[in-house]
Amino acid sequence: MEQNELKQLVGNEAVKYIEDGMIVGLGSGSTIRYMVDALGKRVAEEGLHITAVATSKFTANQAANLGIEVKNLDDVDRIDLTIDGADEISDDFQGIKGGGAAHLWEKIVAINSDKNMWIVDESKLVHQLGVFPLPLEVIPFGSTHVLEKLDKLGYAPTFRFDENKQHVMTDESNYIIDLHLQKIEDPFALAQILDSIVGVVEHGLFLNICDKVIVGTQNGPKVLEK
């Protein structure tokens, strides 16, 4: 199976965990696109009734177009289960997210969820985080100074640009800086440093957030529990 087939496989598998009446957090990214398609199918064909909270404008539109009820996070008390993708997951269930520039909303939704499930193809599993560039959402104002500071700290930062050489803008109209670290020895220590930098709104380290991972393998979906 190719990578996209593995993504579709885990997307289809994940929606089996969604029960009638649930409030469900919908992540972002290509794997989640498959999952939202599969969820839309269940809503249309089985009459499944759920309320969704989306982690990006893209996902919110996709879900609404499929007839899934989408509410704002502030209009629900809590979320039963959030299903999201990830860019890297280490052996101890820590993760890097934000490859799709949506990690700020994703983290806010995740920490307001009773359970968090990540769905990935097997290429996302790593022993140690850091080969995937760590995304930071930063306020545009003064962002070159934030970049300089990150450079002095040795984090090899780069702004993320689109194909037209324009800054990639998040749903909150902020910029993305990627840190090219190669390996992260202590994600908790790094998270503390990044949390303390003024102008950094949120980093893509998702620590102690994920409860369950569904991995797409050549032998089918594999469930990993924390």
Ligand SMILES: O=C(CO)[C@H](O)[C@H](O)COP(=O)(O)O
């Ligand atoms: O964190 C994310 C978006 O901000 C995505 O979940 C992550 O980038 C995985 O994406 P994909 O499923 O396309 O590989």
